[in-house]
Amino acid sequence: MKTAITVAIVEDKEPIRQSLAILVDGADGFSCQATFETAEAALEYLPSHCVDVVLMDIDLPGMNGIDCVRHLKLLCPGTQFMMCTMYDEDETVFDALKAGANSYLLKRSPPHKLLEAITELYEGGAPMSSTIARKIASSFHINTSAPNELDVLTPREREILDRLSKGYSHKEVANELFVSPTTVRKHIFNIYEKLQVHSKVEAVNKYLGRR
Amino acid sequence: MKTAITVAIVEDKEPIRQSLAILVDGADGFSCQATFETAEAALEYLPSHCVDVVLMDIDLPGMNGIDCVRHLKLLCPGTQFMMCTMYDEDETVFDALKAGANSYLLKRSPPHKLLEAITELYEGGAPMSSTIARKIASSFHINTSAPNELDVLTPREREILDRLSKGYSHKEVANELFVSPTTVRKHIFNIYEKLQVHSKVEAVNKYLGRR
DNA sequence: ATCAAAATCATACAAATGCGGTATTGATGC
DNA sequence: GCATCAATACCGCATTTGTATGATTTTGAT
Incomplete structure (x- = not known):
């Protein structure tokens, strides 16, 4: 068997964190290495124990998930970051991308989609929830109604x-x-x-x- | 049965055009309304017969697919455009997005993925080949390595x-x-x-x- | 020649801003 | 323990800025 994709989870809400960890760890080819309740905890541990993929909630107590990614991206250059959140507000999405995230999933995504997305992210893709992908694509459009x-x-x-x-x-x-x-x-x-x-x-x- | 997603195809190479048309028309829930060999032909017909989704090759004789999208987007605001091409060069990708495309698939994608992508596009997503998606996401990353x-x-x-x-x-x-x-x-x-x-x-x- | 838009200037007021100093607390480092 | 720094907070002053009203002159297009 080939090496499993190593994953870490940053999520403050206990039940979600648990079920994500169980989902990831239970699936073949994935291994959940660590979970954190706060950005600060992740920032302390991960730099010395880099993983392949980090699932990052945005709305955390203390430092938010986006700033956390910004820092971790520098300390773990090989790690891929997947934002995993309820919100799909424009500013949040673009800030996350700027910070270095390569994936953005809404929490309403079904479990099997999440595992698929982790694999795709690990293999060089940039999986996005469809509404998010549309937002990003639209941000490039040279507007027709208000050209300049x-x-x-x-x-x-x-x-x-x-x-x-x-x-x-x-x-x-x-x-x-x-x-x-x-x-x-x-x-x-x-x-x-x-x-x-x-x-x-x-x-x-x-x-x-x-x- | 619900209404099929109407599709048009713009592709100069005969065999590819044919097999795409057969693939789309043969699948349940899709209907290929028209095919064109050139951008000019599409521009003449489509404005008065708008479809849901247009599969657009980029490398066409005469006007290229990107300019074709730019024009059609104004004339058929409800139509979604999927670039369908061999190339994945940066400039081409971004120009296509700016022109109004909401999807960008490389031709090496397997047939069932294409049909999935058409559906996703029709439903408000922005399906991208994984290498393309990564390019787009990376274009947002802020230069953090420079001495700041x-x-x-x-x-x-x-x-x-x-x-x-x-x-x-x-x-x-x-x-x-x-x-x-x-x-x-x-x-x-x-x-x-x-x-x-x-x-x-x-x-x-x-x-x-x-x- | 006329009309509309653009550029100019004045006055006035309230709010926001830039700058300076001071002080307390908690964390970090020596 | 002590020094340093980050973060918090307050006071105060002079200036800048945002908003409003009004008016004159230039300019371009019809």
Whole structure:
């Protein structure tokens, strides 16, 4: 028999943790090496006992699962991380991917799917729940209805937004463009209205495109 | 019996086109409505006869499959597009996603997987060959190996900086982290000192690696 | 020539922010 | 034990920023 895929589980809720461990350990070709109730516990043990795959809950007490992955990814470069959670909010999904996760399953997935996914992840895939996969694919679409949100801005407004993106204050922008600070503020206010934001950081994020 | 999933196929190579059509039409719950040898032919017919799913080859004579999707996506908003090709080069994959494809299968996939994928796509998923999925997931990973200025920040400071990067105000960060606004301000002040910046936008730029 | 949009500037107010200092607690390291 | 640092918290001040209202001038298109 070939070597089993080694797995660790980070999940604070006792019953879920137990049933995951039993599921994994009971299946042929899988071996549950460790379980943790908290991100901190995982961070303490795993770096010196790296496993193939970590099933990571996101909503943990103390440090959350995403930050935990961010750290572990550096300490266990060969380990694959599967987020395993209830939530499928956009920000959470993308933050998890940025942190280094290669898989994202919703907890409603049936047990046999989970084992399949672990294998796929181990073999170089990136198994995702279907709604998650769709979110990710959609995030690439160059939107048809709002091709460039920035198109609604006038050239002058773009010019000002560009300065803001470099961290300039109202006054600095005004000096550079040889207009009064109040003019700059008026422009910025108009920019905010058009982009539907309420602060510099939000506007700059839209300007430079997120992700 | 419920309505079959309607499918169209765009593929220039005769034998492949034929076997795909037979596979789809022969399976229960699927109906192959049309096949095309070229992107141009598909663009002429499909807008007035939209189908549920289009299997699209990329390497076509004349217009390629990606540009074809780009056009069709606007004319048939409800149609799902599955790229079905030999290539798995990065640029091709991402261009296809940007054009509006929600699925990307390599031609080496076995027939039953193809039918499964069509169903998954129709039901709101985004089925990908595993190597493709991994490429996509990896494209999100943030460059953590580079010598990072952010290493000088404490975990708490990074946590706060992350919220700032999303456009949160001091108060919003405080509420989310359950600490007082003055504490947040102190953290932010420390962050500015360490990163040698003097405003949110500058700090966020460093955090997100924007030069 | 006329009209609409864009760019300019002013004034005003409330809230948010940047900067400085101080202090307590708990954890870590020497 | 002692020093250091992270995290927490408060006070206060000057400035910046977000929002609102209003007005004038330039410019481009019809």
